[in-house]
Amino acid sequence: MRNLLASSERGLVDLQPADVDWLHQLVADWQVVADLSVSDLVLWARTDTNRFVATAHCRPATGATVHPEDVIGRRMPAAREAMALEALVNKQVVVASDPEWTGTTAVREEYVPVMREGRVIAVMTRETAVGVMRGGRLVDRPQEDLADAICHMVAQGAFPIRGAATGLRHGTPRVADGVLRLDTEGVVTYASPNASSCFHRLGLPGSIEGGHLAEAVTRIIPERTPVDETMAVVLMGRQAWLTEVEIRGVYLSVRCIPLSDNGERAGALLMVRDISELRRRELILLNKDATIREIHHRVKNNLQTVSALLRMQARRATNDETREALAEAERRVATIATVHAALSQNVDETVDFDEVFASVLRGAAAVATAGGSVSTRIEGRFGVVDADAAQALATVLAELVTNAVEHGIEGQDGTVTVTARRDGEDLTVHVVDDGVGLAPGTVLSGLGTRIVSTLVQGELRGSIDWQPVRDPQGRPGRGTDVVLHATLKPVGPR
Numbered sequence: 001m002r003n004l005l006a007s008s009e010r011g012l013v014d015l016q017p018a019d020v021d022w023l024h025q026l027v028a029d030w031q032v033v034a035d036l037s038v039s040d041l042v043l044w045a046r047t048d049t050n051r052f053v054a055t056a057h058c059r060p061a062t063g064a065t066v067h068p069e070d071v072i073g074r075r076m077p078a079a080r081e082a083m084a085l086e087a088l089v090n091k092q093v094v095v096a097s098d099p100e101w102t103g104t105t106a107v108r109e110e111y112v113p114v115m116r117e118g119r120v121i122a123v124m125t126r127e128t129a130v131g132v133m134r135g136g137r138l139v140d141r142p143q144e145d146l147a148d149a150i151c152h153m154v155a156q157g158a159f160p161i162r163g164a165a166t167g168l169r170h171g172t173p174r175v176a177d178g179v180l181r182l183d184t185e186g187v188v189t190y191a192s193p194n195a196s197s198c199f200h201r202l203g204l205p206g207s208i209e210g211g212h213l214a215e216a217v218t219r220i221i222p223e224r225t226p227v228d229e230t231m232a233v234v235l236m237g238r239q240a241w242l243t244e245v246e247i248r249g250v251y252l253s254v255r256c257i258p259l260s261d262n263g264e265r266a267g268a269l270l271m272v273r274d275i276s277e278l279r280r281r282e283l284i285l286l287n288k289d290a291t292i293r294e295i296h297h298r299v300k301n302n303l304q305t306v307s308a309l310l311r312m313q314a315r316r317a318t319n320d321e322t323r324e325a326l327a328e329a330e331r332r333v334a335t336i337a338t339v340h341a342a343l344s345q346n347v348d349e350t351v352d353f354d355e356v357f358a359s360v361l362r363g364a365a366a367v368a369t370a371g372g373s374v375s376t377r378i379e380g381r382f383g384v385v386d387a388d389a390a391q392a393l394a395t396v397l398a399e400l401v402t403n404a405v406e407h408g409i410e411g412q413d414g415t416v417t418v419t420a421r422r423d424g425e426d427l428t429v430h431v432v433d434d435g436v437g438l439a440p441g442t443v444l445s446g447l448g449t450r451i452v453s454t455l456v457q458g459e460l461r462g463s464i465d466w467q468p469v470r471d472p473q474g475r476p477g478r479g480t481d482v483v484l485h486a487t488l489k490p491v492g493p494r
Helices: 002-008 017-029 031-037 078-090 140-154 193-202 213-220 231-233 276-316 318-345 353-368 387-411 447-457
Strands: 041-044 051-060 106-116 121-127 179-182 190-192 242-247 250-261 263-275 350-352 374-380 385-388 412-423 426-434 465-472 477-486
Touching: 017 041, 017 051, 017 106, 017 121, 031 041, 031 121, 031 140, 078 106, 078 121, 106 140, 121 140, 140 179, 140 250, 140 263, 179 193, 190 193, 193 213, 193 250, 193 263, 213 231, 213 350, 231 242, 231 250, 276 318, 318 350, 318 353, 318 387, 350 353, 350 387, 353 374, 353 387, 374 387, 385 387, 387 412, 387 426, 387 447, 387 477, 447 465
Parallel strands: 374 412
Antiparallel strands: 041 051, 041 121, 106 121, 179 190, 179 263, 242 250, 250 263, 350 385, 412 426, 426 477, 465 477
16 A cells, blocks of 8 residues: 555545545455455556556455456556446446456456445455356355455445454464354354364364354353453454454454445354464463573572572681682672573563663672772663673673772772663673773783683673773873673564
8 A cells, every 4th residue: 555655646636644544444454355256356546637546456365366467556448447437426336247358367347436434535346257266166156245245335435344353463364264154143144164164173063054153152162261252242243353262272263344234234254263273382382481481580599599608608708818709709690690580571582681781780889899989870772682692791791890890990989881882783882980090910810801801702702902091182091991892693673
């Protein structure tokens, strides 16, 4: 329908924004008509020169098309415009008296006025190859009748149905999956072979034609079985919606299109699909997802236990060097636990690192501050990061912030600023302090710095550099600027 919107700026007449929206809804749901009658559908809009131009095209999924080539943007042949105008003026469906011979196929043409609030806003043609075969036999007459009923609803402004379930989702049935027709009382008057098979698998014995569908399904539902609240009205043909029926592990997706004629109920069209295998696979995935979350949760709990044990051991240590080593180990374990806590909240093995790092930054700065007042600031965004990179990045940044507080600011008042710039897979982070600056021979001399270098080159596939903070003129100033470049794995949107 983008073609329609573009064409509306080039001379389509009598089309208001609400009309264009109505045509969008029609195109979103007209595949059912094409599949029922094995027909091509073409939407024609009238121009200010009283010509018709094709703005949308739908081919059947149940058979061969009569238009292998693209017809959107073409003008209707002059010989056919008289019938299109007749349908538009008289507001009635017009069927060509003789098939149109295309050279290889005889095509029956039907002109359907698209009505909205008493106005004809476009014309839809239904073009069917004469003698179309489906599955080795002629097109089912009951399905042809269903297509005719919907076309007459289009001509009466009753289709598309407002609020109908036109959007696709996992398990949405189509005509080829199975079709039923109900009368006004909800009795099945026609069931395609596939539809009958679906309800047989559900547990309905014998033929379902001639029976009240909603009552028959209700009788075989075991007691205390959860039931979709929309099931009854859908199976009775009274609600244009999508529902699921589940009995003993068999899942059916059922979609209803209520039929009407001049405002009066005329039964309903139901499409049904067996989605048991799909739901079983989804259940397996849900179980796996729950298992992954539980693993991360338990790992987080275990790491927190280890962190507490290290903290207790540090308190009992009599040697200052031992106490400091245990405190550093406890901080590193707590950082990893924070990432696992975030991973336990989702199933896609990614984390919003901005949320994780805010907690890591507060903890690292608080533990490292021995005196003075140190403030921390985060600028920019890290974005979503995969689990492996999140672990490494959190550990690296925690070490850099700790080093900045302990060796840069050295117990004085100061500020540590972490600035992140993300461009796709490329991440650049600056950790800047306003402390005493670099001392000769200190870079790459401690355990923490060696851990940082190893993780950056390995897990983060990047580089790191320590340099003095420079003033606007480029002269060395007070403080240290640690520049981290990392290459992250691409992750999908969350």
